[in-house]
Amino acid sequence: MSNDFSMPVDASASSSDPGSIDRALRQIIVPPSLPPGFRSKLMAIASNDGLQLETRRFDLAVEHQREIQRLQSGYVQLRRHSLAVVIASTFAAGVCASLLLPWLYKQAGSDLSLTMPLVAAVIGAAAGASIWIERFGRAARQSAADQVLHQH
Numbered sequence: 001m002s003n004d005f006s007m008p009v010d011a012s013a014s015s016s017d018p019g020s021i022d023r024a025l026r027q028i029i030v031p032p033s034l035p036p037g038f039r040s041k042l043m044a045i046a047s048n049d050g051l052q053l054e055t056r057r058f059d060l061a062v063e064h065q066r067e068i069q070r071l072q073s074g075y076v077q078l079r080r081h082s083l084a085v086v087i088a089s090t091f092a093a094g095v096c097a098s099l100l101l102p103w104l105y106k107q108a109g110s111d112l113s114l115t116m117p118l119v120a121a122v123i124g125a126a127a128g129a130s131i132w133i134e135r136f137g138r139a140a141r142q143s144a145a146d147q148v149l150h151q152h
Helices: 020-028 038-108 115-151
Strands: none
Touching: 038 115
8 A cells, every 4th residue: 555645754753752743744734825914914803803892891881880770779769669568558557447446346345455456467468468469470470571582
């Protein structure tokens, strides 16, 4: 069998030196010639990519700051809504207790010192439960919408 690929025999290529293969390949393979202005074009592209990277980084930082502000304003709004719900629930419980106290006294015919706090607690629990049910329902709807979006 004859070998069509002839390789120049170099004494250093047969040694066990790790760089001997590199030297032998440099003797065989001729590097391709580069077109004129290749390095300057390459540097221009690299510097342009750097500018685009800085522009993108700045845009992302601005977007991140907007999202932080949106989240903080949402948090403040949530705290205000929670405070409003607590105040409204307390007021509603007081009104219901003052309206129900005479009726309950006639029905039970005894002291209602234990019954009234229980009625207020039930009213407060119902108000709190309605808020949590609404929040969890909104979160569940959002989660379902996100899953649909990720599937497509």
